Amino acid sequence: MEKKRVAIIGGGQVAEKVHVSYYGSREEIELAAVVSPNADRAKNFAERNDIPHYYTDASEMYAAVKPDMVSICTPNRNHYENVMLALENGCDVLCEKPPAISADEARKMRDAAIQNNCLLAYNFHHRFADDVTIIREKAEEGMLGDIYVVKVKALRRCGIPGWGSFTNKEVQGGGPLIDLGVHMLDAALYVLDFPKIEKVTAKMYQKIGTKKSAGTLGEWDPEKFEVEDSLFGFVELEGGRLLQLETSFALNIKETSIMNVEFCGDQAGATLYPAQIYTDEGGELVSLLKREIADADRHQKSMRSFVDKCLGKDVMVADGEQGYVIQQLIEALYESAEKGESVSL
Numbered sequence: 001m002e003k004k005r006v007a008i009i010g011g012g013q014v015a016e017k018v019h020v021s022y023y024g025s026r027e028e029i030e031l032a033a034v035v036s037p038n039a040d041r042a043k044n045f046a047e048r049n050d051i052p053h054y055y056t057d058a059s060e061m062y063a064a065v066k067p068d069m070v071s072i073c074t075p076n077r078n079h080y081e082n083v084m085l086a087l088e089n090g091c092d093v094l095c096e097k098p099p100a101i102s103a104d105e106a107r108k109m110r111d112a113a114i115q116n117n118c119l120l121a122y123n124f125h126h127r128f129a130d131d132v133t134i135i136r137e138k139a140e141e142g143m144l145g146d147i148y149v150v151k152v153k154a155l156r157r158c159g160i161p162g163w164g165s166f167t168n169k170e171v172q173g174g175g176p177l178i179d180l181g182v183h184m185l186d187a188a189l190y191v192l193d194f195p196k197i198e199k200v201t202a203k204m205y206q207k208i209g210t211k212k213s214a215g216t217l218g219e220w221d222p223e224k225f226e227v228e229d230s231l232f233g234f235v236e237l238e239g240g241r242l243l244q245l246e247t248s249f250a251l252n253i254k255e256t257s258i259m260n261v262e263f264c265g266d267q268a269g270a271t272l273y274p275a276q277i278y279t280d281e282g283g284e285l286v287s288l289l290k291r292e293i294a295d296a297d298r299h300q301k302s303m304r305s306f307v308d309k310c311l312g313k314d315v316m317v318a319d320g321e322q323g324y325v326i327q328q329l330i331e332a333l334y335e336s337a338e339k340g341e342s343v344s345l
């Protein structure tokens with residue numbers, strides 16, 4: 001069998017740690033090229049990872065290498081142009097999260113994938129945990145009853161990233177909501193099978209990033225801290241369900257970090273990481289299902305799904321349509337917080 005040729009667009013840390021390291025483990029895949037704007041860094045990346053070609057211009061790479069599959073690992077602002085170019089060149093695409101900066105971009109990306117008959121998947125890796133599969137199945141079987149409240153937390157106490165462009169609003173599109181919250185929103189909506197979103201209300205703050213300059217994830221310039229450091233939202237879903245969101249890079253809470261979703265049903269409740277289901281019997285908490293440790297293999301499972309799907313297997317990926325829904329939700333939360341009023345979808 002001929003190997004599938006893969007190109008990496010954006011030779012940064014997630015490209016190396018997650019994408020390249022996974023592709024290297026699959027014998028059906030050949031790492032063919034990397035594209036990054038800085039020639040020296042692109043060259044180093046290629047040499048370090050045994051990639052035969054490097055480019056600073058993606059169009060040149062497509063003309064010369066003609067890859068079958070592409071990983072888009074650039075900063076958020078550059079996802080759209082790079083996904084569109086990859087799809088125009090007939091490639092199957094795995095794009096890092098968030099899908100894009102705006103819902104309009106995510107919609108055009110979804111449509112371009114359909115028009116070009118290519119796969120478009122997003123690396124929402126948290127939904128690939130076994131814990132999520134378990135809770136989704138148990139919820140579908142009715143173990144939780146009617147799930148009417150969902151609590152989504154993607155919180156850091158002092159975790160403003162000190163590298164990359166995470167505090168730059170233009171490049172990233174926002175702060176913890178678009179960077180961290182997006183992961184847990186995807187996991188929550190995936191468990192619920194993407195119900196219709198009706199109304200969104202949010203409030204955001206910039207209270208710590210503009211005052212402090214260092215935390216557990218490095219140092220930043222408080223004068224260039226342009227994004228929210230926390231955001232809180234209420235998302236009204238069809239059927240009267242409520243999703244409550246808390247997300248932060250910096251917030252004075254006790255825990256260093258929380259990434260989890262809690263589902264409250266009228267029969268039982270559940271947490272995702274690790275998967276646990278519990279209920280109340282006469283005032284006592286009773287465990288119905290208890291995993292001790294959450295699946296740590298999420299990135300590999302997400303990558304495996306993308307590769308297997310490209311090889312023709314019928315497996316789940318976070319697809320272009322779901323990416324569009326998530327991006328609409330992110331945009332509506334920011335719009336509500338900026339305007340100080342609810343936004344209907």
Ligand SMILES: NC(=O)c1ccc[n+]([C@@H]2O[C@H](COP(=O)([O-])OP(=O)(O)OC[C@H]3O[C@@H](n4cnc5c(N)ncnc54)[C@H](O)[C@@H]3O)[C@@H](O)[C@H]2O)c1
Pocket residue numbers: 009010011012013014015035036037038073074075076078082096097098123124125164165179
């Ligand atoms: N799924 C996850 O858990 C996860 C984890 C980390 C990062 N990410 C996402 O991955 C993306 C990259 O993050 P990172 O931490 O690797 O950042 P990074 O800064 O380490 O890497 C980005 C790379 O893209 C290159 N680049 C910039 N503009 C480009 C362009 N127009 N064309 C090609 N390359 C370009 C940069 O030079 C850099 O090498 C972001 O969208 C981020 O949200 C996802």
